[in-house]
Amino acid sequence: xxxxxxxxxxEEKYRNRLLLKCFKSKIxxxxxxxxxxxxxxxxxxxxxxKIKKFWFVKIRKSGVTGVLxxxxxxxxxxxxxxAILLGxxxxxxxxxxxxxxxxxxxxxxxxxxVRLTLKEKGLKExxxxxxxxxxxxxxxxxxxxxxxxxEWLEIEVHGMNxxxxxxxxxxxxxxxxxxSCNVIATKDAIVKEMVFDKGESVVxxxxxVKKGDLLISGTIKKDNEIKDIVCASGKVYGEVxxxxxxxxxxxxxxxxxxxxxxWNLRWQNLYFDDFIFRSRLKTYEEEKKEILNLLNQHLYxxxxxxxxxxxxxxxxxxxxxxxxxxxxxxxxxxxxxxxHIIEQKxxxxxxxxxxxxxxxxxxxxxxxxxTQEFQENQIE
Amino acid sequence: xxxxxxxxxxxxxxxxxxxxxxxxxxxxxxxxIGVLEEKEILLIFxxxxxxxxxxxxxxxxxxxxxxxxxxxxxxxxxxx
Numbered sequence: 001x002x003x004x005x006x007x008x009x010x011e012e013k014y015r016n017r018l019l020l021k022c023f024k025s026k027i028x029x030x031x032x033x034x035x036x037x038x039x040x041x042x043x044x045x046x047x048x049x050k051i052k053k054f055w056f057v058k059i060r061k062s063g064v065t066g067v068l069x070x071x072x073x074x075x076x077x078x079x080x081x082x083a084i085l086l087g088x089x090x091x092x093x094x095x096x097x098x099x100x101x102x103x104x105x106x107x108x109x110x111x112x113x114v115r116l117t118l119k120e121k122g123l124k125e126x127x128x129x130x131x132x133x134x135x136x137x138x139x140x141x142x143x144x145x146x147x148x149x150x151e152w153l154e155i156e157v158h159g160m161n162x163x164x165x166x167x168x169x170x171x172x173x174x175x176x177x178x179x180s181c182n183v184i185a186t187k188d189a190i191v192k193e194m195v196f197d198k199g200e201s202v203v204x205x206x207x208x209v210k211k212g213d214l215l216i217s218g219t220i221k222k223d224n225e226i227k228d229i230v231c232a233s234g235k236v237y238g239e240v241x242x243x244x245x246x247x248x249x250x251x252x253x254x255x256x257x258x259x260x261x262x263w264n265l266r267w268q269n270l271y272f273d274d275f276i277f278r279s280r281l282k283t284y285e286e287e288k289k290e291i292l293n294l295l296n297q298h299l300y301x302x303x304x305x306x307x308x309x310x311x312x313x314x315x316x317x318x319x320x321x322x323x324x325x326x327x328x329x330x331x332x333x334x335x336x337x338x339x340h341i342i343e344q345k346x347x348x349x350x351x352x353x354x355x356x357x358x359x360x361x362x363x364x365x366x367x368x369x370x371t372q373e374f375q376e377n378q379i380e
Numbered sequence: 381x382x383x384x385x386x387x388x389x390x391x392x393x394x395x396x397x398x399x400x401x402x403x404x405x406x407x408x409x410x411x412x413i414g415v416l417e418e419k420e421i422l423l424i425f426x427x428x429x430x431x432x433x434x435x436x437x438x439x440x441x442x443x444x445x446x447x448x449x450x451x452x453x454x455x456x457x458x459x460x
Contacts, residue, residue: 016416019439023413029442 005030005042012039014057021057025050094160096129099295103164110149110168117142123155123162125296160295181231183216183369185209189238192365196234209238215369236369239342242362246327248319250354253309257285260306268298281306319356320349327360339366396425400456404440405432405449413447421449429459 010018012034018041022029027050031042043051052059074081101124103111121138123130130138135155143150152167183199191207199216203209218232265276266288284304292299314322324346331341343363350357396409407423407430414422414429416439421432437451 016418016439019442020413020416023442023444026444028444029439032438032440032442034438 006045006048008041008043008048008051009060010039010041010057012037015039018054018057021054022051027051094294097160097295098125098127098129098157098162099160100125101162101164103166105166105168107168110166113146113149114142114153114164114166117145118155118162118164129157179231180218180229180375181233181371181373182214182218183232183234183236184372185211185213185215185236185238185368186370187211187238187240187366187368189240189366189368191215191236191238191368193237194234196232196236198230199232199234203236209368218374231371231373233371234369235367237338237365238368240364240366240368242331242364243347243359244327244331244362245357245359246323246330247358248314248323248326248356250314250316250319250351250356252312252314254312255283255285255307255309258306258308262304262306264302264304266300266302268300269296275302279304283307283309314356316351316356319351320346320358323349323356323358324360327358328362331362331364335364335366339364341365398430398456400453403450403452405451405453405456406447407449408446410445410447418451423447427460431457431459433457 015032015034018039019029019032022041022043027043027047029041029043033040041051101115101118103114103118105111105114118124118138121141123135123138135157139153139155143153147169148171149169150166151169154165156163156165183196188210189208191203191205191209194201194203194205194215196216199218200220202214202217209215215236216232216234218230219226220228220230260281262279262281262284264279267274267276281304284306286302286304288300288302290298291301324344328341328344335341341362342365345361346358347361348357348359394409396407398408399406410423410425410430412424414424416422418437419433419435421437423430423432432449432453433456434452434454437449439447440450441448
């Protein structure tokens with residue numbers, strides 16, 4: 001066994017007596033030195049126990065040298081070294097674990113297809129990170145598996161996440177041009193505007209038309225003789241009348257913040273989603289900010305604002321205006337560009353069971369034409 | 381070990397030796413220490429005793445039959 005060497009400290013006045021005792025006890029003294037009132041002996045570590053028993057002298061283990069010194073240092077800082085070691089292991093572990101696979105594409109079908117294929121090939125969440133070569137191989141395999149659906153695929157490693165970007169392959173199907181079609185009315189209306197590229201106009205401005213009536217014909221006639229058959233195209237705008245009803249309760253509840261707020265932490269994962277501390281507010285609105293996202297574990301810092309609910313009442317006039325506004329907004333949301341409301345008129349308003357019911361008559365300028373194909377043998 | 385001892389005794393066949401330098405005295409082969417003081421050191425050999433006199437004697441190294449002393453040597457005598 002290797003003998004480790006250590007320095008022991010004693011007092012100068014015991015020097016000779018200690019040396020003699022060492023000699024008698026067969027303890028080899030490798031080196032001596034004196035510093036002030038202290039006397040130092042260099043001995044083998046195995047002799048330390050013997051020298052410690054000398055009753056006449058106070059001995060302190062002053063220091064070790066060589067391998068023992070490192071052994072002592074490691075022993076002294078073992079917690080720190082262990083923490084560093086664990087930290088390094090954890091860092092290595094975390095930097096090689098992938099917690100999510102995010103597939104970026106607008107088409108859900110394509111996203112699901114790619115996600116499933118990647119999963120089959122072992123590229124999934126909570127697995128060891130694949131090497132660059134493995135990722136390249138998977139990419140090639142997926143692309144060759146779906147040559148008609150995928151144009152391009154890229155797998156990026158962002159921290160602990162895979163980000164998969166896809167370009168869908170679009171095989172353009174050439175639409176065969178329609179050869180014979182008419183533009184017909186989709187609604188009852190009064191024709192107000194008409195723009196057409198092909199075909200022959202059947203109606204005039206201010207003509208009243210019913211749903212299904214012919215507006216622009218694809219059959220070009222001259223002197224009651226068919227000269228040509230085309231696919232009629234154009235836009236026809238007509239005045240359409242609507243009667244809309246809307247209801248607004250006179251009594252409503254309004255939520256307001258009291259100004260009181262509390263902070264909390266929310267822990268969220270696949271199986272758990274709750275606050276860490278008990279919430280002291282009865283009714284509140286919350287704003288949350290993510291502070292930790294690790295291995296699908298989310299920790300949020302939440303600010304809860306206390307709210308109170310107040311019952312409020314609308315006057316009949318206010319309720320009526322609100323109902324009209326709601327009705328108009330509802331209609332407006334269905335209109336397209338260039339389409340707009342020309343006129344509006346309240347037909348009826350009445351309060352029934354604390355609810356304001358309004359009936360509004362609205363005149364709208366909107367597109368009323370629709371292309372419809374026909375067979376040549378259908379021509380009258 | 382036997383071979384080692386044989387070679388050692390062949391190459392190094394002295395029972396003892398005493399080296400004196402300007403500030404140091406090196407002694408090998410003693411069996412005991414009689415006196416160990418700043419002004420006097422008495423080393424006991426098998427057939428004689430070695431008395432070293434001087435001042436400021438300090439032991440630098442000490443093993444079972446070897447000693448290295450630092451100090452001002454005044455006299456050295458063999459007592460039989």
